[in-house]
Amino acid sequence: xxxxxKVDIIDIDYNWSLINYAxxxxxxxxxxxxxxxxxxxxxxxxxxxxxxxxxxxxxxxxVRVKSILLVSILLPLWTNLLIRTYSLIALLRTKGHINxxxxxxxxxxxxxxxxxxxxxxxFIGESFTxxxxxxxxxxxxxxxxxxxxxxxxxxIYLVLEKIDRNILEASYDLGANHKIxxxxxxxxxxxxxxxxxxxxxxxxxxxxxxxxxxLGGADSQMIGNIIERQFKxxxxxxxxxxxxFILIYITIIIxxxxxxxxxxxxxxxxxxxx
Amino acid sequence: MKKRIQHYTPVNxxxxxxxxxxxxxxxxxxxxxxxxxxxxxxxxxxRNIVWRGFTSKYYEKLFENEMLFLAFSNxxxxxxxxxxxxxxxxxxxxxxxxxFNFYLKKYYDVALLFPIxxxxxxxxISMLVFFNxxxxxxxxxxxxxxxxxxxxxxxxxxxxxxxxxxxRLSMLNNEILEAxxxxxxxxxxxxxxxxxxxxxxxxxxxxxxAFTLSLDDFVVTFxxxxxxxxxxxxxxxxxxxxxxxxxxxxxxxxxxxxxxxxTYFAIRFLSKSNREFMK
Numbered sequence: 001x002x003x004x005x006k007v008d009i010i011d012i013d014y015n016w017s018l019i020n021y022a023x024x025x026x027x028x029x030x031x032x033x034x035x036x037x038x039x040x041x042x043x044x045x046x047x048x049x050x051x052x053x054x055x056x057x058x059x060x061x062x063v064r065v066k067s068i069l070l071v072s073i074l075l076p077l078w079t080n081l082l083i084r085t086y087s088l089i090a091l092l093r094t095k096g097h098i099n100x101x102x103x104x105x106x107x108x109x110x111x112x113x114x115x116x117x118x119x120x121x122x123f124i125g126e127s128f129t130x131x132x133x134x135x136x137x138x139x140x141x142x143x144x145x146x147x148x149x150x151x152x153x154x155x156i157y158l159v160l161e162k163i164d165r166n167i168l169e170a171s172y173d174l175g176a177n178h179k180i181x182x183x184x185x186x187x188x189x190x191x192x193x194x195x196x197x198x199x200x201x202x203x204x205x206x207x208x209x210x211x212x213x214x215l216g217g218a219d220s221q222m223i224g225n226i227i228e229r230q231f232k233x234x235x236x237x238x239x240x241x242x243x244x245f246i247l248i249y250i251t252i253i254i255x256x257x258x259x260x261x262x263x264x265x266x267x268x269x270x271x272x273x274x
Numbered sequence: 275m276k277k278r279i280q281h282y283t284p285v286n287x288x289x290x291x292x293x294x295x296x297x298x299x300x301x302x303x304x305x306x307x308x309x310x311x312x313x314x315x316x317x318x319x320x321r322n323i324v325w326r327g328f329t330s331k332y333y334e335k336l337f338e339n340e341m342l343f344l345a346f347s348n349x350x351x352x353x354x355x356x357x358x359x360x361x362x363x364x365x366x367x368x369x370x371x372x373x374f375n376f377y378l379k380k381y382y383d384v385a386l387l388f389p390i391x392x393x394x395x396x397x398x399i400s401m402l403v404f405f406n407x408x409x410x411x412x413x414x415x416x417x418x419x420x421x422x423x424x425x426x427x428x429x430x431x432x433x434x435x436x437x438x439x440x441x442r443l444s445m446l447n448n449e450i451l452e453a454x455x456x457x458x459x460x461x462x463x464x465x466x467x468x469x470x471x472x473x474x475x476x477x478x479x480x481x482x483x484a485f486t487l488s489l490d491d492f493v494v495t496f497x498x499x500x501x502x503x504x505x506x507x508x509x510x511x512x513x514x515x516x517x518x519x520x521x522x523x524x525x526x527x528x529x530x531x532x533x534x535x536x537t538y539f540a541i542r543f544l545s546k547s548n549r550e551f552m553k
Contacts, residue, residue, distance in 0.1 A: 053293050054293075054297050054300050056293055069297070075537070076304055076305075078490070078533050079308065080529060080530070082510055082514070083510070086311070086510070086514050086518075087307035088307050089518060090307070091306070091307050146303070146307075149304075203391065204394070208395075209395055214514060224393075227395055231402060237403065241399065241403060244393075244399045247392075248393075
């Protein structure tokens with residue numbers, strides 16, 4: 001259908017034209033596509049930063065604590081995506097709980113300062129201005145991280161479990177410090193988990209449309225929103241299909257790169273052994 | 275009493291305070307919104323910003339709301355039907371992939387994973403375009419209005435079922451089947467007396483998983499459902515777009531509860547099946 005052309009409100013002409021793909025690569029659509037790639041990249045990177053320490057802590061804790069932590073990370077995965085996004089709104093909006101808490105903090109700080117007769121000097125601003133946490137790029141990225149970080153933790157945890165602890169001890173025995181051990185021994189071993197985590201986070205991030213729809217504002221639209229609009233309100237199905245096919249192509253390219261990479265990696269590894 | 279002796283080694287990262295704090299903060303941030311959502315479903319205030327005392331009137335309101343009840347019954351019908359169909363399809367696919375070698379089997383494996391890997395929105399759109407292209411009839415009678423949603427759900431759920439059951443089947447020893455056939459069992463008897471009892475824990479787990487996936491799904495349903503087949507998540511979405519209200523909190527809390535119960539049993543059955551294997 002993405003090769004068709006819209007001729008009427010309901011009629012679609014299937015004529016193998018590439019005009020929709022051409023449209024998708026110019027102007028505002030290309031910028032949105034590029035922007036969603038950037039947002040997904042930032043999200044994936046931040047997820048990685050959060051996931052590595054958490055996965056570390058889980059894999060090194062005792063069996064009991066480990067099972068509790070794992071279940072508590074898996075549980076939100078099963079609750080509805082929509083509900084979790086909605087629950088973020090209550091926290092982040094201008095009159096939400098975070099801003100309320102900050103306001104209380106500001107008032108009590110002001111009260112404390114007034115004891116020292118400093119309140120008139122306006123050290124902490126004249127009055128409390130709520131942070132704008134909603135309807136911008138920050139809220140979209142925060143929401144994406146909030147939803148997708150478990151997908152990063154679990155693969156990293158699974159490969160961390162397989163590392164022989166004796167290797168780490170040997171590394172410390174031989175005089176390496178934490179930093180060297182991490183980059184020379186742990187990183188190569190968990191790289192498989194990291195790549196699969198990146199794929200598990202990056203691909204759904206790219207295609208997400210609920211989170212930017214509910215948390216984002218006018219300037220933080222992602223490609224998913226545009227696709228949804230082509231189908232639900234703009235009624236230009238061929239163009240929407242072309243856009244979603246671009247998403248599928250990106251997915252396939254990422255998976256292909258990963259396949260080639262793993263092949264190369266295993267070949268190098270075999271050479272090293274023999 | 276036995277005293278556990280723990281040697282302190284630099285490898286024991288569980289003792290590392292920075293990691294501990296990061297994990298703690300992470301868990302707090304992960305759970306704060308959900309707990310907040312549940313607490314504020316009992317809040318006695320329409321705008322739901324400040325706590326104004328306990329009430330359960332929004333739950334009572336839910337049960338009076340006919341539209342919500344309709345959406346709920348739609349969701350349940352879809353979930354149960356698509357669970358039955360996708361479990362059946364998943365079993366047959368898993369057995370076929372496990373037992374037989376056929377032409378292009380390797381590619382079939384990849385094709386099975388495809389609905390799981392591609393972004394959900396692409397799945398939903400392709401379903402929408404597909405139903406439109408083949409002119410799927412627009413039923414008016416109640417259970418048939420849900421047919422398109424059920425088909426869409428089955429097509430993305432049954433790969434999950436097939437993968438879980440296949441993992442379980444790969445533990446089954448082929449010699450047992452041969453022994454069964456040696457002792458005079460027919461093909462049908464082998465399936466009924468050996469294969470099905472063996473995979474029953476995985477079967478229950480995957481059926482529960484299919485149920486939660488179907489009940490939870492928003493994106494695919496959003497694109498395939500019409501005005502006659504509104505499900506609970508789609509209804510919640512349309513309510514959220516009008517703004518925040520304690521009613522949404524209440525219905526979300528109920529949905530979370532149902533899903534947690536289902537997942538709990540699914541995990542229990544899965545771990546039981548794994549434990550049996552360890553013995």
